[in-house]
Amino acid sequence: MNRQGxxxxxxxxxxxxxxxxxxxxxxxxxxxxxxxxxKKQSLENFFGKAIAMSCAALLLIAVISIIYFIxxxxxxxxxxxxxxxxxxLTGLKWDPxxxxxxxxxxSFILGSFLVTVLAALVAAPLxxxxxxxxxxxxxxxxxxxxxxxxxxxxxIPSVVYGYxxxxxxxxxxxxxxxxxxxxxxxxGLVLALMILPxxxxxxxxxxxxxxxxxxxxxxxxxxxxxxxxxxxxxxGALPGCLTAIVLGMARAFGEALAVQMVIGNTSKLxxxxxxxxxxxxxxxxxxxxxxxxxxxxxxxxxxxxxxxxLMSLFFIMILRILGRxxxxxx
Amino acid sequence: xxxxxxxxxxxxxxxxxxxxxxxxKTAVSKISMEIERNTVTAFIGPSGCGKSTFLRSLNRMNxxxxxxxxxxxxxxxxxxxxxxxxxxxxxxxxxxxVFQRANPFFKSIYENIALAPRYxxxxxxxxxxxxxxxxxxxxxxxxxxxxxxxxxxLALSGGQQQRLCIARAIAMQPSILLLDEPASALDPISTMxxxxxxxxxxxxxxxxxxxxxLHQAARISDKTAFFxxxxxxxxxxxxxLFTSPAQKQTEDYITGKFx
Ligand SMILES: Nc1ncnc2c1ncn2[C@@H]1O[C@H](COP(=O)(O)OP(=O)(O)O)[C@@H](O)[C@H]1O
Ligand SMILES: [Mg+2]
Numbered sequence: 001m002n003r004q005g006x007x008x009x010x011x012x013x014x015x016x017x018x019x020x021x022x023x024x025x026x027x028x029x030x031x032x033x034x035x036x037x038x039k040k041q042s043l044e045n046f047f048g049k050a051i052a053m054s055c056a057a058l059l060l061i062a063v064i065s066i067i068y069f070i071x072x073x074x075x076x077x078x079x080x081x082x083x084x085x086x087x088x089l090t091g092l093k094w095d096p097x098x099x100x101x102x103x104x105x106x107s108f109i110l111g112s113f114l115v116t117v118l119a120a121l122v123a124a125p126l127x128x129x130x131x132x133x134x135x136x137x138x139x140x141x142x143x144x145x146x147x148x149x150x151x152x153x154x155x156i157p158s159v160v161y162g163y164x165x166x167x168x169x170x171x172x173x174x175x176x177x178x179x180x181x182x183x184x185x186x187x188g189l190v191l192a193l194m195i196l197p198x199x200x201x202x203x204x205x206x207x208x209x210x211x212x213x214x215x216x217x218x219x220x221x222x223x224x225x226x227x228x229x230x231x232x233x234x235x236g237a238l239p240g241c242l243t244a245i246v247l248g249m250a251r252a253f254g255e256a257l258a259v260q261m262v263i264g265n266t267s268k269l270x271x272x273x274x275x276x277x278x279x280x281x282x283x284x285x286x287x288x289x290x291x292x293x294x295x296x297x298x299x300x301x302x303x304x305x306x307x308x309x310l311m312s313l314f315f316i317m318i319l320r321i322l323g324r325x326x327x328x329x330x
Numbered sequence: 331x332x333x334x335x336x337x338x339x340x341x342x343x344x345x346x347x348x349x350x351x352x353x354x355k356t357a358v359s360k361i362s363m364e365i366e367r368n369t370v371t372a373f374i375g376p377s378g379c380g381k382s383t384f385l386r387s388l389n390r391m392n393x394x395x396x397x398x399x400x401x402x403x404x405x406x407x408x409x410x411x412x413x414x415x416x417x418x419x420x421x422x423x424x425x426x427x428v429f430q431r432a433n434p435f436f437k438s439i440y441e442n443i444a445l446a447p448r449y450x451x452x453x454x455x456x457x458x459x460x461x462x463x464x465x466x467x468x469x470x471x472x473x474x475x476x477x478x479x480x481x482x483x484l485a486l487s488g489g490q491q492q493r494l495c496i497a498r499a500i501a502m503q504p505s506i507l508l509l510d511e512p513a514s515a516l517d518p519i520s521t522m523x524x525x526x527x528x529x530x531x532x533x534x535x536x537x538x539x540x541x542x543x544l545h546q547a548a549r550i551s552d553k554t555a556f557f558x559x560x561x562x563x564x565x566x567x568x569x570x571l572f573t574s575p576a577q578k579q580t581e582d583y584i585t586g587k588f589x
Contacts, residue, residue: 214435220389222422223446224419235435236435
């Protein structure tokens with residue numbers, strides 16, 4: 001450290017001397033840098049801030065007005081038309097044009113949940129399995145062929161899924177099980193296919209994010225490839241995989257068109273997965289056109305929309321919690 | 331290398347003409363080496379000279395790199411480990427490995443250590459508890475973590491994480507420990523703790539350590555091997571290699587002329 005230079009000064013002394021010299025020389029330059037504002041930069045700064053803030057404000061206003069709109073319409077069912085909330089949520093009879101009008105939306109709520117859960121039950125193992133295949137088992141083939149094919153599925157419009165369901169799945173179920181065909185099962189399977197790419201790609205990202213070090217550590221401890229996948233890779237990717245499933249469910253819960261084409265749309269409660277059902281979304285899209293603004297019927301449909309909105313807020317909340325969990329893991 | 335004459339009965343690792351290539355590129359060429367039981371052997375040499383590659387072939391971690399080809403013979407306790415009938419999981423249990431970067435699992439401290447014994451068939455909770463405590467004690471970590479075994483291993487400091495990784499390897503009850511620059515990412519105090527630990531573990535395990543720190547090699551090892559461009563230039567008692575190296579290249583390296 002105290003190596004002597006040729007002129008008797010240590011390295012440190014030399015270095016300090018050099019710096020002092022430079023500081024003295026630079027003093028006026030430094031002052032001009034530190035004390036004079038840079039006009040161009042501060043102008044840019046101002047405009048940048050203004051643009052970003054107005055974008056954010058616009059978004060906020062749009063979201064708040066949508067929520068306000070749906071909530072005010074949806075809540076007037078209960079506060080203007082005096083329908084009881086409990087009857088609405090638990091009632092089994094939906095007859096808005098009858099005398100007296102009945103607004104029991106339970107079958108729609110149940111239908112939405114059943115079809116979503118069924119889709120998740122089918123798509124989650126498939127999607128996560130495909131993600132494992134692509135990352136851990138056959139990465140070259142998986143990343144080159146399976147991944148693009150699955151990503152292609154995202155871009156297909158939902159009406160195509162509905163059409164495929166209608167022309168392939170419904171007749172198949174009808175012939176195979178000797179039932180109507182339009183059913184909870186058909187809806188769940190169509191939705192499963194629709195959310196499969198979402199689940200696969202999010203799960204793939206989660207699995208990719210598990211550090212390679214961790215796999216090496218497990219293998220070096222004498223774990224087999226499967227043990228490594230189960231205990232280390234999937235365990236590390238768990239929050240991400242749950243996120244994938246919830247994202248898929250959120251999408252399934254809100255999907256209208258494809259589902260409506262294959263579920264039969266009755267307001268009767270299903271007794272098996274082969275029975276036709278209705279969902280919140282299908283009830284809204286099928287009836288909204290036939291109702292008059294401001295009537296109890298129309299408001300009741302908005303109440304269904306409000307339920308959908310609350311459910312998606314709920315899904316977003318779960319996603320946020322999972323996101324925080326992921327951060328904790330790192 | 332044939333100038334060294336080890337006591338046959340005491341040799342635990344013996345490689346003969348061991349070469350490793352990644353695709354076309356040879357990373358280790360024709361290395362013959364013998365390592366004695368319950369000694370610390372240090373591998374030194376400039377980076378990229380094949381130390382890690384050689385180390386990884388001793389527990390067949392190179393199998394996981396698709397382009398990697400290993401030729402030549404490696405005997406551990408007289409058994410050729412590159413034979414196709416060798417149980418690779420069993421081999422890795424016998425030859426534990428600790429990596430340069432501490433890589434604890436996203437699990438609790440307890441689970442990090444209990445994982446490997448579970449893989450190797452230990453089920454009883456009492457037995458696992460015992461192994462976890464013993465391993466942590468041997469890794470000089472027990473006192474620091476005994477009250478927080480259920481907490482995430484990621485909450486430990488870098489030095490503690492590295493000692494946890496050593497404990498995790500010890501929990502498999504291996505005979506050999508391979509350490510690939512275990513202290514290169516640690517601060518001086520953690521490094522000192524890891525070095526102390528290695529000296530203590532020598533009584534029970536045969537240790538092979540890669541290090542870029544010559545002082546570290548001189549402090550903790552019994553034998554030192556100097557690698558250069560995939561070849562083993564010289565291997566000898568550490569005290570001899572550092573004071574009167576036989577090869578010019580070794581001398582240049584340890585006196586800091588390159589590296
Ligand atoms: N996974 C790998 N794929 C291809 N080449 C590699 C790989 N790992 C190491 N190498 C090459 O092998 C040579 C030896 O590397 P390595 O064993 O890591 O050296 P060291 O540990 O002594 O620094 C280097 O030239 C390096 O580029
Ligand atoms: Mg290395």
